[in-house]
Amino acid sequence: MDGEVRTQVIVVGAGNAALSAAVAARERGADVVVLEKAPRQHRGGNSALTVHMRFPYDGMDELMPLLPGTPSTDLRRMADRIGRYTRADYYDDIMSVTEGLSDPELAEVLVTQAAPAVRWMSSYGHTWIPTYANPVSANVVSFNGGGYGLQEQWFGTAEKLGVSAYYNTSAIGLLQDSQGRVTGVRTKTSQGYCNFRGRAIVLACGSFESNPEMRARHLGPDWKAVKLRGVPYNTGDGLTMGLESGAMPYGSWSSCHASPQDLNRPPFDVPGLDIRGDFWSRYSYPFGIMVNLNGHRFIDEGETWRGLTYAKIGRAVLAQPQGMAFQIFDRKHRQLEVIRGYEKATGFKANTLQNLAKQLGIPDISAFTHTVHTFNAAVQPCEFNPFRLDGKSTIGITPPRSNWALPLDAPPFEGFPVVCGMTFTFGGLRVTPEARVVHTMGYPIPGLYAAGEMVGGLWHGNYPSGAGMMAGTVFGRISGVNAAEEAFQTHLSSL
Numbered sequence: 001m002d003g004e005v006r007t008q009v010i011v012v013g014a015g016n017a018a019l020s021a022a023v024a025a026r027e028r029g030a031d032v033v034v035l036e037k038a039p040r041q042h043r044g045g046n047s048a049l050t051v052h053m054r055f056p057y058d059g060m061d062e063l064m065p066l067l068p069g070t071p072s073t074d075l076r077r078m079a080d081r082i083g084r085y086t087r088a089d090y091y092d093d094i095m096s097v098t099e100g101l102s103d104p105e106l107a108e109v110l111v112t113q114a115a116p117a118v119r120w121m122s123s124y125g126h127t128w129i130p131t132y133a134n135p136v137s138a139n140v141v142s143f144n145g146g147g148y149g150l151q152e153q154w155f156g157t158a159e160k161l162g163v164s165a166y167y168n169t170s171a172i173g174l175l176q177d178s179q180g181r182v183t184g185v186r187t188k189t190s191q192g193y194c195n196f197r198g199r200a201i202v203l204a205c206g207s208f209e210s211n212p213e214m215r216a217r218h219l220g221p222d223w224k225a226v227k228l229r230g231v232p233y234n235t236g237d238g239l240t241m242g243l244e245s246g247a248m249p250y251g252s253w254s255s256c257h258a259s260p261q262d263l264n265r266p267p268f269d270v271p272g273l274d275i276r277g278d279f280w281s282r283y284s285y286p287f288g289i290m291v292n293l294n295g296h297r298f299i300d301e302g303e304t305w306r307g308l309t310y311a312k313i314g315r316a317v318l319a320q321p322q323g324m325a326f327q328i329f330d331r332k333h334r335q336l337e338v339i340r341g342y343e344k345a346t347g348f349k350a351n352t353l354q355n356l357a358k359q360l361g362i363p364d365i366s367a368f369t370h371t372v373h374t375f376n377a378a379v380q381p382c383e384f385n386p387f388r389l390d391g392k393s394t395i396g397i398t399p400p401r402s403n404w405a406l407p408l409d410a411p412p413f414e415g416f417p418v419v420c421g422m423t424f425t426f427g428g429l430r431v432t433p434e435a436r437v438v439h440t441m442g443y444p445i446p447g448l449y450a451a452g453e454m455v456g457g458l459w460h461g462n463y464p465s466g467a468g469m470m471a472g473t474v475f476g477r478i479s480g481v482n483a484a485e486e487a488f489q490t491h492l493s494s495l
C-alpha cells in the first residue's frame, strides 16, 4: 500500500500531550487524525504509566470538584494536611531545580495555564483522588485510575468527538511544500507506506529516551544500556523529523529525567491494565541512606522534597561503580512507615550491618560499616518529621545530609539494590508560547506545532515531579487550538 489520507489537523503520537492536542483541535471544529506507532492494546505512551500532574491550587475548595466520590473521611484528612501551592511556588520550583535555566517564557505559560487546563480536563470527565503517600506541597491529588485511567478517558473522549486514530502507524517524515510549509506526514504502517495530508501538524511523539544510539550520542556512552521506565516506542522520531525540516534544537540535549529503580526491573514497560508504572520505583531514599558498591555515600539523600530530587538521582546512581547503589534502612523506618511501595522490592534483611553488607555483595564491609557509623554520629538531635522539610541534618560529613537524618542503629537493617531508570530526555525543539515550532532561521515553521516531551527548554539537569504531564496538557491544548485555527485559514487544495 502507498495510500493517502486527507484531513485538517494531524497529531503524531497518542500520549497525554497528543490527545490533549487532538481534543482541543476537534473542540474547535477541525477534522483530526491521530497517528500512533504502538499497537492499540499498548496505546497511551508513557502518559499511561504515570500518577499525577503538578498544578497550582488555592486550597480544598479548588480541589473538591476534581475529587468526586472521595469518602468524606479522606477529604477531611486531606484538608488537615495540605495548604496551598501558588503559581509563584510552581515557577520557583521549576527555576530552582533547573538552576535558573528553564526558558522563562515557556515556564510562565506552564504555570499560568496549568490550573485552567486541569479544569478543562475535568470538563471532559477526568477525575482525581487524594494522593495517599507522604503529603508534599504539590501533587496532592493523583489521577483516578492512574495514568492508564487518564489515557483511557482521553481515548474515550477523542473517539466520542470523532477523532480518527491509526495504530501501528509510525511517522517517518514530514511532507513540506516548496515554501517550507509542513503539509503532511509520511508513515510506515503494517500494510506499507501511507501519506497523511493535513493543514497543520502537531508533533507529540515523545523524546529519544528509547533510542540507545541517540542516548549514547547526546547523553554519553554510559546511557546506551540503561533500563527504560516506560515505552520502547519513543525513539526520537519526531525530533529527527523536526530537525530534518529545519526546526531549531532547544534545551538540554545532554540531560534527562532518570530515577532510582529496582535492580530487577524489566528493560521497559508498555501500558496495560495490570501495569503500574511506579511499581519498580524506589523513592524512599530521602529517609535512609544510599551507598555505592564501595560502601560510600555519594549524595545528600534528603536535600529537599523527593519530588524535586528523584529525577536527577538516576544519573547519580549510574555514575557509581557498576551503575548501581543500595538504599539502606533500619527498623525505625519501617515503624515510621516511610518505606513505601517496597512490598515486592528486591531486598535483603539482616540483624547486623556486616551481614547486610555481605548479602548486598559490598566487598569492603568495614568501609560500609564505617560509613554508617560516621553518618550516625553526625546526625543532629532535632525532631524527625517526614511531612515537612524537618532540617534534621548531619554535621561534618561529606556529602552532607539536609533533612530526615535518622541514625541506622536499630536492627533489622534492610538494603535494596537500585539502578538508573530512564524516564525521558530533556532536549527538544524550540517552540513559541503558541506551541509553533521555530526554524533555525528564527521564524515559526508554517503548519508545524509540538507538544509534550518534544518541547525543548523547560527542563535542564532536573525537573519537578508531575510537571511532564502538566506541560503535556498545557502545550498540547495550546497546540491543538492553534493548529485548528491555522487549518481553517489554509486551503487543502493549495497543499
Ligand SMILES: Cc1cc2nc3c(=O)[nH]c(=O)nc-3n(C[C@H](O)[C@H](O)[C@H](O)COP(=O)(O)OP(=O)(O)OC[C@H]3O[C@@H](n4cnc5c(N)ncnc54)[C@H](O)[C@@H]3O)c2cc1C
Pocket: 012, 013, 014, 015, 016, 017, 018, 035, 036, 037, 038, 043, 044, 045, 046, 047, 048, 049, 050, 051, 052, 053, 054, 169, 170, 171, 172, 204, 205, 206, 207, 229, 230, 231, 233, 234, 235, 236, 237, 238, 277, 278, 423, 424, 451, 452, 453, 454, 465, 466, 467, 468, 469, 470, 472
Ligand atoms: C513510569 C513512569 C512514571 C511517570 N510518572 C509521571 C507522573 O506521575 N507525573 C508526570 O508528570 N510525569 C510522569 N512521567 C513522565 C511522563 O510520562 C511524561 O512527562 C509524559 O508522558 C509525556 O507525555 P507525551 O505525550 O509527550 O509522551 P508519551 O505519553 O510517551 O506519548 C508519546 C507517544 O508517541 C508515540 N510515538 C513515538 N514515536 C512515534 C512515531 N514515530 N509515530 C507515531 N507515534 C509515535 C509513542 O508510542 C507514544 O504513544 C512518568 C514516566 C514514566 C515512564
